[in-house]
Every structure is written in structure tokens, then in C-alpha cells.
Amino acid sequence: MFNSIPQKSDPFPGSAPVPEEKLNKFKRGVKGELPPRPQYKLRDVVIRSEAASDLAQKQNARYDLMLPEDAGFLEGDEDEDTCTISQDDIVDAVDITAGAKYFSLTLSQFGPYRLDYSKTGRHLLLGGRRGHVTCLDWQSKQLMCEMNVMETVNDVKWLHSEALFAVAQKKWLYIYDNKGIELHCIRKFNDVLRMQFLPYHFLLATASATGFLQYLDVSVGKEVVAICTKAGRLDVMAHNPHNAIIHLGHSNGTVTLWTPNQREPLVKMLCHQGGVRSVAVDKTGTYMVTSGMDKKLKVYDIRAYRPLQSYFLPAGASCLSLSQRGLLSAATGDIVQVYRDVWGIPVTKPYMAHRAKGSVWGVHFCPFEDVLGVGHGEGFTSMVVPGAGEPNFDGLDANPYRSAKQRQEWEVKALLEKIQPELIGLDPSQLSQVDHSTWEQRHVDRVQVLGFDPLAKEKFTPRLKTKGRSSSGKVEKRKKQVAHEDQRDVIRQTVEDRMKIDKERKEKEKKKAAAAGQKSALDRFRK
Amino acid sequence: IHAMKVKVLSRNPDDYVRETKLDIQRVPRNYDPSLHPFEVPREYTRALNATKLERVFAKPFLASLDGHRDGVNCMAKHPKSLSTMLSGSCDGEVLKVWNLTKRECVRTLQAHEGFVRGMVVRFCGTSFFTVGDDKTIKQWKMETPSYGEEEEPLNTILGKSVFTSIDHHQKEGVFVTCGQQVDIWDEQRSSPIRSFSWGVDSFSCVRFNPVETELLASCASDRSIVLYDMREATPLKKVIMNMRSNTLCWNPMEAYNFTCSNEDYNLYTYDMRYLDKPFTVHMDHVSAVLDVDYSPTGKEFVSASFDKTIRIFPKDSGHSREVYHTKRMQHVISIKWSSDNKYILSASDEMNIRLWKANAAEKLGLLAPREKAAVNYSQKLKEKFQHHPQIRRISRHRHLPKSIYGQSKELRVMKEARRRKERNVRKHSKPGSMPVVTEKEKHVVTVVN
Numbered sequence: 001m002f003n004s005i006p007q008k009s010d011p012f013p014g015s016a017p018v019p020e021e022k023l024n025k026f027k028r029g030v031k032g033e034l035p036p037r038p039q040y041k042l043r044d045v046v047i048r049s050e051a052a053s054d055l056a057q058k059q060n061a062r063y064d065l066m067l068p069e070d071a072g073f074l075e076g077d078e079d080e081d082t083c084t085i086s087q088d089d090i091v092d093a094v095d096i097t098a099g100a101k102y103f104s105l106t107l108s109q110f111g112p113y114r115l116d117y118s119k120t121g122r123h124l125l126l127g128g129r130r131g132h133v134t135c136l137d138w139q140s141k142q143l144m145c146e147m148n149v150m151e152t153v154n155d156v157k158w159l160h161s162e163a164l165f166a167v168a169q170k171k172w173l174y175i176y177d178n179k180g181i182e183l184h185c186i187r188k189f190n191d192v193l194r195m196q197f198l199p200y201h202f203l204l205a206t207a208s209a210t211g212f213l214q215y216l217d218v219s220v221g222k223e224v225v226a227i228c229t230k231a232g233r234l235d236v237m238a239h240n241p242h243n244a245i246i247h248l249g250h251s252n253g254t255v256t257l258w259t260p261n262q263r264e265p266l267v268k269m270l271c272h273q274g275g276v277r278s279v280a281v282d283k284t285g286t287y288m289v290t291s292g293m294d295k296k297l298k299v300y301d302i303r304a305y306r307p308l309q310s311y312f313l314p315a316g317a318s319c320l321s322l323s324q325r326g327l328l329s330a331a332t333g334d335i336v337q338v339y340r341d342v343w344g345i346p347v348t349k350p351y352m353a354h355r356a357k358g359s360v361w362g363v364h365f366c367p368f369e370d371v372l373g374v375g376h377g378e379g380f381t382s383m384v385v386p387g388a389g390e391p392n393f394d395g396l397d398a399n400p401y402r403s404a405k406q407r408q409e410w411e412v413k414a415l416l417e418k419i420q421p422e423l424i425g426l427d428p429s430q431l432s433q434v435d436h437s438t439w440e441q442r443h444v445d446r447v448q449v450l451g452f453d454p455l456a457k458e459k460f461t462p463r464l465k466t467k468g469r470s471s472s473g474k475v476e477k478r479k480k481q482v483a484h485e486d487q488r489d490v491i492r493q494t495v496e497d498r499m500k501i502d503k504e505r506k507e508k509e510k511k512k513a514a515a516a517g518q519k520s521a522l523d524r525f526r527k
Numbered sequence: 528i529h530a531m532k533v534k535v536l537s538r539n540p541d542d543y544v545r546e547t548k549l550d551i552q553r554v555p556r557n558y559d560p561s562l563h564p565f566e567v568p569r570e571y572t573r574a575l576n577a578t579k580l581e582r583v584f585a586k587p588f589l590a591s592l593d594g595h596r597d598g599v600n601c602m603a604k605h606p607k608s609l610s611t612m613l614s615g616s617c618d619g620e621v622l623k624v625w626n627l628t629k630r631e632c633v634r635t636l637q638a639h640e641g642f643v644r645g646m647v648v649r650f651c652g653t654s655f656f657t658v659g660d661d662k663t664i665k666q667w668k669m670e671t672p673s674y675g676e677e678e679e680p681l682n683t684i685l686g687k688s689v690f691t692s693i694d695h696h697q698k699e700g701v702f703v704t705c706g707q708q709v710d711i712w713d714e715q716r717s718s719p720i721r722s723f724s725w726g727v728d729s730f731s732c733v734r735f736n737p738v739e740t741e742l743l744a745s746c747a748s749d750r751s752i753v754l755y756d757m758r759e760a761t762p763l764k765k766v767i768m769n770m771r772s773n774t775l776c777w778n779p780m781e782a783y784n785f786t787c788s789n790e791d792y793n794l795y796t797y798d799m800r801y802l803d804k805p806f807t808v809h810m811d812h813v814s815a816v817l818d819v820d821y822s823p824t825g826k827e828f829v830s831a832s833f834d835k836t837i838r839i840f841p842k843d844s845g846h847s848r849e850v851y852h853t854k855r856m857q858h859v860i861s862i863k864w865s866s867d868n869k870y871i872l873s874a875s876d877e878m879n880i881r882l883w884k885a886n887a888a889e890k891l892g893l894l895a896p897r898e899k900a901a902v903n904y905s906q907k908l909k910e911k912f913q914h915h916p917q918i919r920r921i922s923r924h925r926h927l928p929k930s931i932y933g934q935s936k937e938l939r940v941m942k943e944a945r946r947r948k949e950r951n952v953r954k955h956s957k958p959g960s961m962p963v964v965t966e967k968e969k970h971v972v973t974v975v976n
Contacts, residue, residue: 026559026560028566074531283561370536393557394555394558395554399554403552416572419568429566
């Protein structure tokens with residue numbers, strides 16, 4: 001006979017607890033009230049779906065622990081400012097591949113350069129003001145194409161993948177292949193100064209010198225809408241990656257928010273006392289950073305439209321860019337400064353600084369790398385900014401290491417789930433909410449659409465009868481009969497309403513009296 | 528010299544790119560919501576695409592089994608073999624055994640002189656029973672007779688009157704027929720062991736409950752449905768409706784529910800315990816409903832109607848989710864849902880049996896695991912967004928023959944007119960003198976114990 005070995009109980013039974021902030025990171029929406037118990041079917045459905053949602057949230061939070069990469073960082077000594085650390089020092093301290101990310105391209109002939117990184121961060125597009133356009137894989141320094149379009153280039157932008165890019169030239173908008181072959185010359189889009197690409201909608205939004213904001217659907221090749229903003233020359237443009245809203249900055253200090261569904265701006269915010277020089281929005285769509293001619297740098301909470309911080313920069317900032325991890329780069333003249341966490345505790349000094357070779361014309365953080373690209377008068381510089389890029393990318397969304405086959409599959413799937421421009425709005429999850437518009441509101445909308453009220457009572461026209469029963473007196477009598485019936489209905493309704501109000505008032509009084517609790521000897525005689 | 532701590536993101540491509548061409552690609556995942564914006568609009572677009580594709584791939588008709596020389600009157604499922612189906616026809620009285628995978632007739636036999644009114648396969652699957660207009664019940668062997676052997680029934684029972692329907696017990700050697708009265712027979716005896724009648728002259732259909740195997744129900748010509756317990760001497764109770772029921776079918780998953788198909792274009796699902804009003808009224812047909820059969824999951828049923836269409840209803844919904852019709856299919860007399868929940872067989876009076884898919888857009892055959900995952904995902908998306916107006920509009924869209932479309936509009940106008948009249952009468956009469964009768968209560972006259 002064997003005695004069972006005394007089993008030790010697990011001191012930490014169950015699965016490991018998940019930290020609260022990780023769970024909150026994956027939280028989507030608030031849990032509402034359950035439907036009341038009589039609605040048992042709906043209640044059951046809601047309970048089950050909430051349980052599934054909770055499980056998904058917990059599993060996501062647990063998986064978050066297993067992400068392969070960690071973010072970069074730069075920490076100086078006790079009394080050392082990180083902004084005094086130069087790029088060469090950083091390159092000496094890190095490995096060769098990371099060090100190779102700091103390089104400069106000297107292109108002094110063709111004017112200040114605008115740049116754009118593709119969504120995966122692999123490919124770089126440079127456009128010089130005097131017509132030089134080139135695209136390359138910047139990590140392997142492999143040139144994809146290089147050409148001179150022989151015209152002023154205002155802006156360059158990658159389209160959905162590294163196969164196509166758009167160049168806003170002096171007169172019209174051109175679309176090129178990555179080999180440099182001109183595919184389209186779109187004359188409808190004239191005098192384009194700035195472009196933004198909305199990746200999930202396949203929309204290229206362009207702001208022109210004539211004050212027009214135009215949207216081009218690049219998958220179908222049609223202009224979705226041309227909005228006359230009536231705000232003058234539009235040369236400050238940014239897009240909110242969270243809800244695909246376009247932010248335009250104007251010379252009277254206002255920033256306006258636009259969707260393709262409306263001819264008027266959704267929101268107009270007065271941000272600066274002078275003109276607005278640059279706008280940047282972070283990837284979660286919570287913060288907007290603007291810089292203006294009044295040398296101020298302001299941070300706003302875009303969800304609540306509140307100003308959060310306001311900084312004074314001695315020379316103002318002409319270009320702004322926000323990285324995936326919340327680092328802000330501000331460029332003035334030929335100096336580029338990087339600030340960390342501008343919306344939290346007020347920042348006193350920059351995180352990093354660098355002097356470029358010429359006056360800066362464009363800055364852009366590279367998506368999944370710790371790199372900031374600077375386009376300036378003497379060409380292009382790529383500087384290393386530890387902690388800028390998101391360390392863990394998602395292979396199904398933007399994968400820098402994708403093969404050609406993966407890219408093809410991704411492109412097909414992205415085209416299939418291309419979001420229609422009608423769904424662009426301030427809240428992207430509006431579709432998932434219950435439509436609580438009241439019956440009255442819907443009725444008013446319907447009347448407006450139809451032009452008449454479908455529920456309004458039609459005027460009673462009595463049927464004409466034969467054999468003299470349709471003389472004017474008889475017709476009047478019939479009309480009167482129906483009118484009396486309607487009047488009786490109205491009277492009955494008003495009497496009912498009045499009686500209900502009276503009853504409610506009496507009950508309220510009784511309750512008040514009972515609550516007052518005054519007991520008098522005459523209480524027993526009260527009805 | 529700066530003494531500093533620095534780390535710059537530098538990924539090793541070997542961790543992210545596959546080693547050889549024969550490996551699968553590496554797909555690292557990060558579920559951070561900020562990397563996946565526009566969740567709801569993208570899911571909505573996927574749901575819209577899934578709904579549209581479902582309509583694109585909705586091709587339910589599979590095959591037509593012809594060979595009968597007169598209208599097909601009844602069908603029977605084989606309990607053990609999914610690919611076997613039996614059918615009996617009118618004048619010509621030919622009974623055929625079909626192999627559904629090859630879609631051909633395996634065996635033909637002359638069962639009765641006159642209509643084959645009903646047939647059922649015994650629970651063991653080795654023999655089947657048929658009843659016909661020549662007042663006989665015949666039992667046949669399931670296996671095809673070998674070369675040289677004559678087609679002879681195992682057993683023949685002569686009755687006194689025409690039998691209209693037959694059904695077999697699930698576990699014992701007992702079967703029940705109906706005609707003038709409901710008779711319960713033991714296989715070894717040649718006269719019924721018990722007879723039930725309740726002052727009615729004829730019964731059209733009798734069915735054993737597949738779960739509570741001692742209960743049965745029958746449809747009588749006095750517009751009633753009668754419930755019996757085999758162990759009792761008298762019928763249990765009966766419910767009388769406005770119009771006659773043609774057939775009924777018990778829910779194979781819920782022991783107490785059955786659905787009957789009625790002449791007033793509706794189907795009624797009753798709970799056996801509460802017969803005073805039906806559990807659900809299913810309205811969508813535009814002519815008399817002739818036959819009904821449940822899916823083996825018990826969640827849906829299919830109905831065959833005189834208006835040349837087949838409709839599939841969810842068990843608790845008042846309207847159909849699907850309608851099948853063809854120009855060549857005339858009045859559908861009998862319908863069966865195959866036991867693997869995938870196919871529907873309809874027998875119509877133009878001598879054809881048609882094989883349909885139960886889910887019109889389903890891909891048949893073996894699906895790869897990724898295909899299955901994609902199908903499940905589309906299904907869940909459609910279910911999540913089913914109430915959005917655009918998606919609802921597309922998923923509900925069905926083409927109907929002009930006659931049926933016109934007829935359904937007419938019926939709607941008639942119903943609306945009746946409702947309006949009732950409302951006016953109530954409005955102009957003394958309040959309380961005209962009680963509100965719900966739709967469900969309207970169709971039941973009385974319950975008799």
C-alpha cells in the first residue's frame with residue numbers, strides 16, 4: 001500500500017496576472033450596461049460578445065510581452081545634456097549597421113530637397129526644387145531611379161507602395177513608376193503645393209496655390225472631390241493618421257480640419273497670432289503640434305480641442321515631424337532639434353540637435369527605424385535619433401522585410417478593404433456605435449430629403465357619389481363629419497395628456513409631503 | 528568623450544527573412560491598436576465584400592434526378608446511408624432508389640397500383656415500408672435483389688381503407704399508419720395493435736417524435752393536429768386551427784416542438800405543451816404549403832409549397848432566409864433535408880427530384896484550413912454587421928419570379944387593408960368591446976383535451 005506523495009500546492013495558482021496598463025493599451029471602448037433581464041436573448045448575446053472581447057484584450061496584453069525588439073534610447077551622464085551629443089559620437093558608440101544609418105547626400109545643384117519615406121520605411125523619395133527626383137532603398141543605398149523633370153518640384157509623395165510616387169510639379173500633378181517612367185499627368189490637379197497620402201483609403205489629398213483641396217483616388221484614378229477652401233494659398237498641410245482628416249494651416253493663424261464629405265471645414269481652430277508655419281499630428285490622433293510666425297510652438301489635444309502646452313522658440317520652427325514613438329523634430333534655418341514628450345511635462349531643452357549643411361526644407365521620421373531624414377539646400381542628411389522608431393512592426397500591415405510575393409498579396413488585400421471616402425469622419429469608430437438619433441430627428445431629415453411630410457394627414461377629399469348624393473350641402477356635411485371626428489381625436493388626446501400630467505403632479509406632491517415627514521393630527525383625514 | 532548609454536534600433540535581417548525558399552515566410556505580429564487604425568471601417572468594408580461575394584456565389588442548384596414517369600409524391604431518407612434516397616410517384620406507382628453521389632437511379636420497383644402515398648425506411652436500414660392507394664402496406668428489402676430474383680415484398684398487409692401516410696418507430700419494430708384512423712402496427716402482426724380516432728374521417732399525415740419516441744402527432748382533415756402517446760389508449764389532445772395542415776415535422780433537437788405546414792400559406796411551430804397558440808408563425812409563401820422538413824441541427828427547416836418555391840426558415844424567425852425556385856420546377860410536393868445538413872431534395876409534380884445546397888454560397892468538398900478560416904471569418908463579419916442598412920439590403924436581396932413577386936405584394940396589400948379595417952372598427956367602437964387578438968392567437972380556434 002503506497003502513501004501518496006504529499007503534493008505541494010502551487011503558490012501562484014492560475015495564469016500570471018497581466019499588468020493594468022498593458023490591458024488598457026488594448027482596451028477598445030467602454031463596457032456599457034447590460035440589457036435588462038426580460039430581454040434575455042439580447043442579454044445573452046451581449047454577455048458572450050463581451051466575454052470574447054475581454055479574452056482578446058487579455059491575450060493581446062499577454063502577447064505584448066513576447067515582442068522581439070526593444071526601443072532605442074539615449075541617456076547621457078549625470079550632468080551631461082543629451083543635446084550636446086553629436087551624431088559622430090553616437091555612430092562611434094553603436095554597431096556598424098546602425099552607424100551606417102547616419103549619412104549625407106551632397107546634392108547642391110538642384111535646390112532644397114523635400115523627402116518622403118514609404119510606409120514600410122524601406123524606400124526614400126527625394127525631390128529637389130529645381131527638378132531632381134530620385135528614389136532609392138536608403139538602407140542598401142540602392143538607387144531605384146533618378147531623373148530631372150526639368151520643372152519646379154513642389155512636393156513628392158509615395159503612393160501606397162514603393163511602386164508608384166506622385167510629384168507635384170510646377171503646373172500639374174505627375175505620377176511616376178519607381179523606374180522613373182511617367183505614368184500619368186493629371187491636369188485637373190494644377191498648382192499643387194503640398195500632398196498627403198491616406199494609405200487605407202488610397203486617397204491622395206493635394207493642397208493647391210489657388211486654395212483648392214482635392215482628393216484623388218489612386219486605385220481607380222478618379223478625382224473624388226475638389227473643395228474650394230476660400231482660404232488663399234494652401235502651403236501647410238498635415239494628415240491625422242488616426243482618422244484620415246486633413247489639417248491645413250493658414251496665414252491668419254487658423255488650422256482647419258477637412259473631410260472629403262463636406263464643403264466646409266469640420267473644425268476651425270485659431271492657433272497662432274501670425275501665420276501657421278507647420279502642423280504635425282501624432283499617430284494616435286490625440287495631439288497636434290503647430291508652429292507659427294509668432295515663434296511659438298503649441299501642442300493641442302485634438303480630441304478635446306484644448307491647448308496643452310505652448311513653447312517659445314527663439315527662431316520659430318519651419319518644419320515639424322512627429323515620430324511613431326512621440327519624438328518631435330523642429331527645424332529652423334539649418335538647425336534640426338528633436339524634442340521628447342512635448343505634451344507631458346513642459347520640455348526645457350531638446351533631446352538632440354544637429355546642424356545640417358544647408359537651410360532645412362523638409363524633415364520626416366523614418367517609420368520603423370531610429371532615423372530622421374532632413375532635406376536641405378545642400379542635399380539630404382539622414383541622422384540617427386535613438387528611440388524614434390517603433391521597434392516591432394506588424395508583418396501583415398507594413399513589413400520592411402516583405403518579399404515580392406508578400407507585397408503582392410498585401411496589395412490585393414489592401415485594395416479589397418479600401419475604405420470609401422464617405423466613411424471619413426472625426427470618429428472612425430462611429431459605425432460601431434448604436435445610432436441613437438431620435439425619431440424626431442429622423443423625421444425632420446426625411447421631410448428635408450423628400451420635400452414634404454409623409455406622415456402629415458392628407459386633406460380629406462370626399463368621394464363623389466351619384467344620384468344626387470353629391471350636392472354641395474351633402475359634401476359639406478360629409479366633410480364636417482370627418483372634421484368632427486378628427487377634432488374628437490385631438491380633444492381625447494389632450495384630455496388624456498392633461499389627466500396624466502395632473503396625476504403625476506399629485507403623486508409628486510404626495511411624495512414631497514411624505515418626504516417632508518410632517519405629521520399632523522389631521523393626517524388621518526387626508527385622502 | 529561622452530560616457531553615455533545608447534541603443535539604436537538595428538534589426539538582424541536573418542530574424543525577419545526566411546532561411547530558404549522552401550520555408551514559409553516569417554510574419555511577426557504586433558497587435559497594438561495604433562498600428563492598425565480604422566478597425567471598424569475596414570471590418571465594415573470586409574463585411575460588405577463578404578456579403579456581396581455571398582450573393583455572387585449563391586448557386587444552390589446541383590442536379591436534377593429524372594426518371595420517374597409521373598409526379599413524385601413522397602420521399603424517404605435512409606437513416607444509415609447519406610447517399611441513398613427513396614422516392615415514390617403517382618400513377619405508374621414506381622418506387623425508385625437513388626444513389627445521390629452518382630445521381631442515378633439504382634433500383635426501380637412497382638410498389639402499388641395507384642399513388643404511393645407514403646414510405647419510410649426502418650431504423651436499421653435493412654428494409655423499408657410503403658403504403659399506397661391499393662390499401663396495402665408492403666415491406667421490402669433494402670438491398671437490390673441479385674440476378675434472377677424477383678422483386679417481391681418481404682411482407683404485405685391488406686387494410687380496409689386507403690392509407691395516406693406511414694412512419695416508423697425510432698427504436699422498436701413498430702410503425703404507424705394513418706388513413707381513416709391512426710393505426711399502430713407491430714411488424715410481426717397483420718392487424719393493428721391499437722387504433723386511435725377522434726371523430727374525424729381522414730388523417731393526412733402522421734409522424735413519430737424522433738426524441739421522445741413514444742409520442743406521435745397527426746394532421747387531420749377537420750383542420751386539427753392531434754397528439755398521441757403510444758402507451759395510452761386515447762389521443763392526448765388536439766388543436767383546431769383555421770385551415771387544414773398538410774404535413775408536420777418534429778424538431779429533431781427539441782423534443783417538444785413541431786412545425787406544421789398549413790393551407791393558409793403559413794407554417795406554425797407549436798410547443799407540444801402549450802398548444803393554445805403557436806410558438807412562431809412563419810409567413811412567406813404565397814400559396815398552400817405542402818411539406819416541411821427539419822434540418823438535423825434543429826435550427827432551420829425547409830418548406831415546399833404549391834407556389835413552385837422552396838423556402839428555408841430559421842426555427843424562431845417569422846420570415847424565410849432563403850428561397851429557391853426554377854422555371855422548370857412546378858408545384859413542389861415533397862421535401863427532405865439530408866442528414867448531413869448540406870443538401871435539400873425537392874420532389875415536384877413534373878416528375879423530377881432536384882438536389883439543392885442548403886447554404887447557397889457554400890463551397891462543397893474538402894476545404895483547406897485557410898479556406899475554412901476565411902469562411903468562418905466572413906461568416907462572423909456578416910453576422911456582426913448584419914443590421915447595417917447597406918449590408919442588410921444586399922444580403923436580403925433575392926430574385927423572385929414575377930408571379931410570386933406580384934402575388935406577395937397583393938397579399939401584403941390585403942393584409943394591410945384587413946389591419947386597417949380592424950383598427951378603424953376598434954377606433955369607432957366602445958373602448959374595450961373589441962379585444963386585441965395577437966397574430967399568433969388569430970390562427971388557432973381551440974384546443975381540445
